[in-house]
Amino acid sequence: MHKLMASAYKEFLLLIRDIGGIAILFVMPLVLIVTITLIQDSTFKTVTDAKIPILVVNNDNGDVSETILSGLEESNAFEVNIKETEDLAKDLVFKGKFQLAIIIPENLSSGLEQKVAQNVDGIIEKFGLEEEVDSLPKVTIESKEVKLYFDPATQMTFKSSVKNGIDKMVAEIETKSIYKAFQEQISDDPTEVIFETENFITFKEILPKEDNKEIIPNSVQHNVPAWTLFAIFFIIVPLSINIVKEKSQGTFVRLRTNPVSYATVLGGKTLIYLVVCLIQFVLMLLIGVYLFPAIGLPTLDISGRLPLLFVVAIFAGLAAIGLGLLLGTIAKTQEQSAPFGATFVVILAALGGVWVPVFIMPKFMQTLSNISPMNWGLNAFYDVFLRHGSFLDILPEISLLFLFFIATTLIAIVYNEKKNTV
Amino acid sequence: MINIERISKKYKGAENFSVSNLDLFITEKEIFGLLGPNGAGKTTLISILCSLIKPTSGSFSIDGLTYQKNKNQLKQLIGIVPQEYALYPSLTAFENLKYFGSMYGLKGKNLDDKINNTLDHLGLAAFAHKKIDTFSGGMKRRVNLIASILHDPKVLFLDEPTVGVDVQSKNVIIEFLKQLNNNGTTIIYTSHHLNEAETFCTRVAIIDHGKLVIKGEPKELIQNSEGSHNLEDVFISLTGKALRDHA
Numbered sequence: 154m155h156k157l158m159a160s161a162y163k164e165f166l167l168l169i170r171d172i173g174g175i176a177i178l179f180v181m182p183l184v185l186i187v188t189i190t191l192i193q194d195s196t197f198k199t200v201t202d203a204k205i206p207i208l209v210v211n212n213d214n215g216d217v218s219e220t221i222l223s224g225l226e227e228s229n230a231f232e233v234n235i236k237e238t239e240d241l242a243k244d245l246v247f248k249g250k251f252q253l254a255i256i257i258p259e260n261l262s263s264g265l266e267q268k269v270a271q272n273v274d275g276i277i278e279k280f281g282l283e284e285e286v287d288s289l290p291k292v293t294i295e296s297k298e299v300k301l302y303f304d305p306a307t308q309m310t311f312k313s314s315v316k317n318g319i320d321k322m323v324a325e326i327e328t329k330s331i332y333k334a335f336q337e338q339i340s341d342d343p344t345e346v347i348f349e350t351e352n353f354i355t356f357k358e359i360l361p362k363e364d365n366k367e368i369i370p371n372s373v374q375h376n377v378p379a380w381t382l383f384a385i386f387f388i389i390v391p392l393s394i395n396i397v398k399e400k401s402q403g404t405f406v407r408l409r410t411n412p413v414s415y416a417t418v419l420g421g422k423t424l425i426y427l428v429v430c431l432i433q434f435v436l437m438l439l440i441g442v443y444l445f446p447a448i449g450l451p452t453l454d455i456s457g458r459l460p461l462l463f464v465v466a467i468f469a470g471l472a473a474i475g476l477g478l479l480l481g482t483i484a485k486t487q488e489q490s491a492p493f494g495a496t497f498v499v500i501l502a503a504l505g506g507v508w509v510p511v512f513i514m515p516k517f518m519q520t521l522s523n524i525s526p527m528n529w530g531l532n533a534f535y536d537v538f539l540r541h542g543s544f545l546d547i548l549p550e551i552s553l554l555f556l557f558f559i560a561t562t563l564i565a566i567v568y569n570e571k572k573n574t575v
Numbered sequence: 576m577i578n579i580e581r582i583s584k585k586y587k588g589a590e591n592f593s594v595s596n597l598d599l600f601i602t603e604k605e606i607f608g609l610l611g612p613n614g615a616g617k618t619t620l621i622s623i624l625c626s627l628i629k630p631t632s633g634s635f636s637i638d639g640l641t642y643q644k645n646k647n648q649l650k651q652l653i654g655i656v657p658q659e660y661a662l663y664p665s666l667t668a669f670e671n672l673k674y675f676g677s678m679y680g681l682k683g684k685n686l687d688d689k690i691n692n693t694l695d696h697l698g699l700a701a702f703a704h705k706k707i708d709t710f711s712g713g714m715k716r717r718v719n720l721i722a723s724i725l726h727d728p729k730v731l732f733l734d735e736p737t738v739g740v741d742v743q744s745k746n747v748i749i750e751f752l753k754q755l756n757n758n759g760t761t762i763i764y765t766s767h768h769l770n771e772a773e774t775f776c777t778r779v780a781i782i783d784h785g786k787l788v789i790k791g792e793p794k795e796l797i798q799n800s801e802g803s804h805n806l807e808d809v810f811i812s813l814t815g816k817a818l819r820d821h822a
Contacts, residue, residue, distance in 0.1 A: 411678040
């Protein structure tokens with residue numbers, strides 16, 4: 154125990170003597186979490202301050218195009234800029250000046266009106282309600298096409314949401330036009346309400362409740378656990394560098410001649426780096442609780458969850474440390490350990506669902522995700538933060554994290570023994 | 576004390592043996608010098624005796640103990656002063672020594688007193704609480720030495736302990752080692768400073784190409800080597816003048 158404590162104290166001294174390293178360890182994760190949350194916050198908000206500038210070429214100038222334009226304005230998502238010609242709009246979008254151009258075709262309003270009237274007339278005629286049978290031949294009305302130009306650099310998710318939005322808007326306009334046409338055919342009084350134009354089928358999201366209050370997840374509740382975990386796992390980099398440095402400094406050679414086990418040396422590192430992980434975690438929570446509301450972001454709600462959150466943080470920290478110990482033991486140089494460690498954390502984060510939810514990943518990646526410690530940690534955090542789970546709920550995940558720590562540390566010890574056996 | 580029997584070491588991918596069928600017996604309280612040109616196998620032999628590398632064949636024991644059977648006992652028995660400064664640059668001399676002392680199970684006031692006394696003895700008391708990365712080469716060498724003797728080892732291995740230091744530091748180190756030897760510590764050291772070895776060692780062994788060339792008391796070796804006036808003459812006559820550059 155004395156040797157373990159002496160090793161831990163040495164690690165503590167090494168850490169506090171490296172002010173730049175400490176700053177990076179504690180400040181960078183905070184910068185990361187603030188930046189990511191600020192960026193991602195808009196995707197969780199129904200109303201966002203940041204409007205995307207788009208172009209609209211209105212060749213119709215009728216009711217339908219007016220409805221589309223007001224729909225775009227009311228969405229609060231776009232800043233609409235009117236352009237005169239399609240070529241000009243296309244050029245600006247393809248040069249990346251704008252994300253999107255919407256080209257409303259000529260005679261869209263009149264065409265739609267004619268098409269709807271024709272259809273309604275046909276139906277009325279079938280029912281024998283038409284007073285005077287129109288003997289004129291049925292005119293073929295060509296369907297109209299709203300063109301969308303996207304900047305080639307635009308992401309697919311943005312494209313899909315814009316297409317869906319416009320599709321929904323056009324469908325609503327068509328439905329309303331049909332109702333209007335029927336109204337005009339059936340009644341002479343334009344104020345008489347025959348049809349309810351409101352949607353009959355609506356949907357309602359049922360949220361989990363705590364003390365009869367709905368728990369509404371926000372960007373902070375999602376981001377803090379995900380990016381805290383990401384930061385915790387980044388401990389792999391400084392920890393592996395620390396071990397590689399000992400080898401290159403010659404101190405590791407001295408330790409190998411001392412009557413101290415490699416497990417004790419690693420134990421000292423584990424204790425101190427676990428404290429580092431927990432300090433990082435506390436700082437992240439403080440940021441979420443105090444800084445986020447001050448800069449207009451939602452507050453991180455940790456009420457009643459602190460003990461469980463610490464349990465998850467401890468086990469996630471141990472898993473990350475185990476990986477760092479293994480990497481540091483195997484790597485021969487800092488040039489090997491640092492880039493590998495950093496890249497590996499990013500891969501683990503991607504696999505773990507930090508960026509893209511696991512359920513939308515391909516089947517193979519979903520399977521792979523199950524063996525990512527970051528996935529176990531993230532699920533445990535979500536269990537506590539968003540699902541209000543108990544200790545039993547997180548027990549499977551923290552057990553896996555602990556087993557991962559034990560496995561990686563044992564491999565590191567065995568590898569070291571094998572390599573240095575006399 | 577140290578019984579080396581037919582020790583050989585061939586590194587992975589190497590064409591030749593670094594140490595080849597080497598037999599040696601070092602008695603208690605000796606100051607034994609392992610001499611040889613670059614690449615002769617001195618450091619390899621010391622590394623084997625300190626359990627840092629595994630011999631390809633052969634065996635050895637120190638005070639009747641072997642690493643296979645008495646690893647921790649043996650580690651407690653020996654001290655090693657490596658060629659490079661095996662110290663943490665951002666820690667002070669005292670912090671480094673306290674840590675390495677702790678690894679031998681030393682603690683409390685006894686350890687603190689031992690550190691302070693030894694630092695004082697080697698002229699470093701005023702620098703005890705200065706970081707190692709501010710030290711000169713000679714100062715680092717002295718701290719490197721202290722880190723290896725805090726637990727009073729019975730056998731001390733030194734791999735070129737005076738390389739790159741000024742005359743003053745060298746004298747302090749040599750005097751200190753003599754004192755340790757007077758107190759009962761067996762010393763095995765490697766060096767390229769043959770004048771130093773001639774006066775310091777009770778016995779020396781010259782090895783070349785991993786093989787033992789000659790061993791004996793320095794005076795005896797000089798007397799028996801025709802035309803040699805000192806150990807360097809003996810050394811040159813046995814190992815030649817050709818450069819021993821290797822990569």
